[in-house]
Amino acid sequence: MAKVTIMLACAAGMSTSLLVSKMNKAAEAKGVDAHIFAIPASDIDNKMTSDHPDVLLLGPQVRYMEAQVRGRVDVPVAVINMQDYGMMNGEKVLTSALDLLA
Template sequence: MKTIMLVCSAGMSTSLLVTKMEKAAEAEGMEAKIFAVAEAEADKHLDEIDVLLLGPQVRFLEGNMKKKLEPKGIPLGVINSVDYGMMKGDKVLDQAKDLMK
């Protein structure tokens, strides 16, 4: 079971993307807990995740989050803005899996 956290400015815009990622994970038989939080809530969940994906609108958090996650060995990425905008759950799931390799 892998835990994937998405972070966006309010936690709302990524909720549809989470649903699409869950469907993609289910289709390929991957057990994953995928959830989205607002940037203000992200720090509360850092000890329970395997990978963190930032929405394109909060990419400015990347440096700060990297400092917090690197000592824990947790990978971090910024979701491709086209995949995000088109809500391509399968592509974003692939990105998360690549980061966890």
């Protein structure tokens, strides 16, 4: 599998940064070459242009934006499972992102 770029967007990009580090550890353990980063939801359009992610995951706190974002981007979009987000389960969130690309 080629390098995969996963963008996480949440209200401010802060709480999601811990999830990013856990997802990076999970990717390393699985041998997945991944660039995973978190941004505030307000930066989605800019980062789509500059970073060209393969998949966009929305934090549960911005799930209301899902339909609007889907209409603006040309990559798979999903809302992170609230339980996986709350438990900071990087492995499950990584798997769900990779499943969107399968």
